[in-house]
Amino acid sequence: MLIFKLQKKFSSLLFKTILLSLFICLALSTASPAIAGLPLKGLMLKYNDSVWLSVGGGLRLQTASRNSNTDDSSEFSINSMRLYISGQLHKYLKFNINTEKYEGDSMMTIDALLKFEFNPSVNLWVGRTLVPSDRPGLNGPYSSLSWNQYRQPLFSAYHVGAGQLGRSEGAVFWGTKKRFQYLLGAFDGLEDDYGNDSDNLLYAARLAYNFLNIEPQPGHYYTSATHHGTQGNILTTAVTLQSQSDGTGSISESGDFFGYAFDVFSERILPNQGVFNFGAGYKEMDADFNTISRPADAIDKCFCIFDGDTFYTTAGYLFPNKVGPGKVQPYFRHTENNPSRAKSSATTEWGTNYIIFNNKTSLNLNYARGDANASGYAGKRNSTVTLGLQLQFY
Numbered sequence: 415m416l417i418f419k420l421q422k423k424f425s426s427l428l429f430k431t432i433l434l435s436l437f438i439c440l441a442l443s444t445a446s447p448a449i450a451g452l453p454l455k456g457l458m459l460k461y462n463d464s465v466w467l468s469v470g471g472g473l474r475l476q477t478a479s480r481n482s483n484t485d486d487s488s489e490f491s492i493n494s495m496r497l498y499i500s501g502q503l504h505k506y507l508k509f510n511i512n513t514e515k516y517e518g519d520s521m522m523t524i525d526a527l528l529k530f531e532f533n534p535s536v537n538l539w540v541g542r543t544l545v546p547s548d549r550p551g552l553n554g555p556y557s558s559l560s561w562n563q564y565r566q567p568l569f570s571a572y573h574v575g576a577g578q579l580g581r582s583e584g585a586v587f588w589g590t591k592k593r594f595q596y597l598l599g600a601f602d603g604l605e606d607d608y609g610n611d612s613d614n615l616l617y618a619a620r621l622a623y624n625f626l627n628i629e630p631q632p633g634h635y636y637t638s639a640t641h642h643g644t645q646g647n648i649l650t651t652a653v654t655l656q657s658q659s660d661g662t663g664s665i666s667e668s669g670d671f672f673g674y675a676f677d678v679f680s681e682r683i684l685p686n687q688g689v690f691n692f693g694a695g696y697k698e699m700d701a702d703f704n705t706i707s708r709p710a711d712a713i714d715k716c717f718c719i720f721d722g723d724t725f726y727t728t729a730g731y732l733f734p735n736k737v738g739p740g741k742v743q744p745y746f747r748h749t750e751n752n753p754s755r756a757k758s759s760a761t762t763e764w765g766t767n768y769i770i771f772n773n774k775t776s777l778n779l780n781y782a783r784g785d786a787n788a789s790g791y792a793g794k795r796n797s798t799v800t801l802g803l804q805l806q807f808y
Contacts, residue, residue, distance in 0.1 A: 456498065456807040464505050470498040470808030472556055482796035494555050497521070498808050506532055510543075514579060524579050535589040542583050544636070545571040546597035546620040548654045548675035548695055550726070551580050552637040559639035559691065559730050560747040561778045561802050565761045567699060567720035567751060567790030569656050570616065570671055575717045576604040576661070582616060588635055595622040595652075597635070603658045608717040609668030614659040622652035629679075640743075641681055642732055642772050643689035648681040654697075662701045664716045667709040669702025671719070687734035698723040705791055706755050720790030722753035732769065740770035740777075751790045759785045759792035778802040 456470025474493035480486070495515040502508045512525035527541030544552065550563050551572075571577030584601030596619070603616025622629075627646045629637075641648065654675040661671030677695035684690060703709060704721035730745035747763045765780025778801070785795040 464502060467501040468499070468808070470806070472496040472498070472804075472806040472808075474555060474802060474804050476561070476800055476802040478798055478800040480796050480798045482794050493802065496524075506530055522578065524581050533589075535591045536587070537589050538585065538587055539635070540585045542581050543586060544580050545569065545577065545582050545584075545601055545616065545656070546586060546588075546599050546618040546654060547571075547580060547656075548620075548697055549637050549639070549652065549677040549679060549693065550695065552620075552635075553639050554636060556804065556806060557636065557638040557640075557773050559693070559728050559743075559745050559767075560763050560765060561780050561800055562763070562782070563639070563726075563747070564788045565749045565751075565763075565782075565784075565786045566697070566724040566726055566788070567722075567753075568788055569618075569673055569699070570603065570658065570661060570701075570717075570719055571601070572788075573717070573719055575608050576616070576658075577601075584615070586618075590628065593624045593628060595624070595629075596620070604661050604671075604717055607665060608715070609663040609665055610658075610660040611668075612660060614661070616656065616658040616661065618654075618656045620652055620654045622650055625649040625651070637679075638773070639679075639693060639728065640689075640691050640730060640732075642741075642743075642769060643681070643683050643687075644772070645681070647683060648679065650680075651678045652676070662703040662717050662719060664703070664709045667703075671699070671701050673697065673699040689732040689734075690730070691732075692727075692729050694725075694727040696723065696725050699790075704754070705789070706753070720751075720753060722751070722756075722790060724749070724751045724790060726750075730767075737768075740768050743767040743769055749784075749786050751786050751792075753790050757792045759787070759790075761786035773804070774806040774808075776804050778804070 456468055458468050460466040473495050476493045477490045479488045497513045499511040508529040510525055510527050513521045514524045516522050525543055527539050527543045530538040547569055571582045572580050582601035582603055584599055586597055586599030588597040599618045601616045604610045626649045629648050629650050630645055656673045658671045660668040662669045675697035679693045681691040699720050701719050701721040703718045705718055708716050708718050726749045728747045730743055732743040733741055744766045750760045752758045761782055761784025763780050763782040768777040781799050783797045785792045787793045
């Protein structure tokens, strides 16, 4: 009976895969002249080389079928929908506004910042922006190798009360000096209505070193889980630190937060022009108040996050030859979460990306099994088959 159910669900997903593939082919074949040139472009209004405005967007659609001992379900959803607005007002002054869909049809502003970019080694961003984080945090969903990399606990700025989607209001210095890359920032972090009465800041830093080619960072700040071989051979290691006094707790009792992470990323072009990449990372978070240890009177409102350690590893291979308009990239990802005084959890994902225009247009089909999730604490153990489509214009 179980085999019959899985076959039935897979047949449904395969049918939807064909429909999504036809949609892509139709979209590309009927594209207007403004976007017919590849790679896909957003809207660009240019006054001169120092003054311009760009508008783009990103969309991730998925259909997922889940199976567990207590629940069988299928759903179609919009995984992410973003609007990108960026521009330049002066040789050294840029700005960026990004939005994300949430709660039905509502949109929230996730990035709103001024960017003072003087040269590759010295830059300053001020406003609401991504807090320096480990590689999965800086990748974002659109530059990941796997479809769902968020099955391990996230730093505090990913939780309501201290930020949203890893963002917070603050300032960050960043740059590249030879083979060394740095991000140094100070942010609001946890709000005072959760016990941070002294308005202590969240401090964050990421230091990376490139042993081979200098890894380009999308947007000159973010990272990527795969460059599809476009940047040559890469080997990058990094350490991330985050800390905030009174960074956990409730209005009645506050506690501190500290976290650190190590990650390594390698991408190598093989003699046959295929591309192999590997990534791994370890993160430990120390939260005085967490899901297990809470303030005595904190019943409804407590900023209690993960306390413990987590590990992930990924590997992928991009075949050199095209199959139709794109290339095939099978991958593997394993995540383990080990909370303090609670049950450990793990999830393994096997998947295949069909890469048409790098991170701009791709299809994904994956199978994941386990009980790990972004909270860091074990959930229901289930098996999930997911089909995803990603489109970006910028």
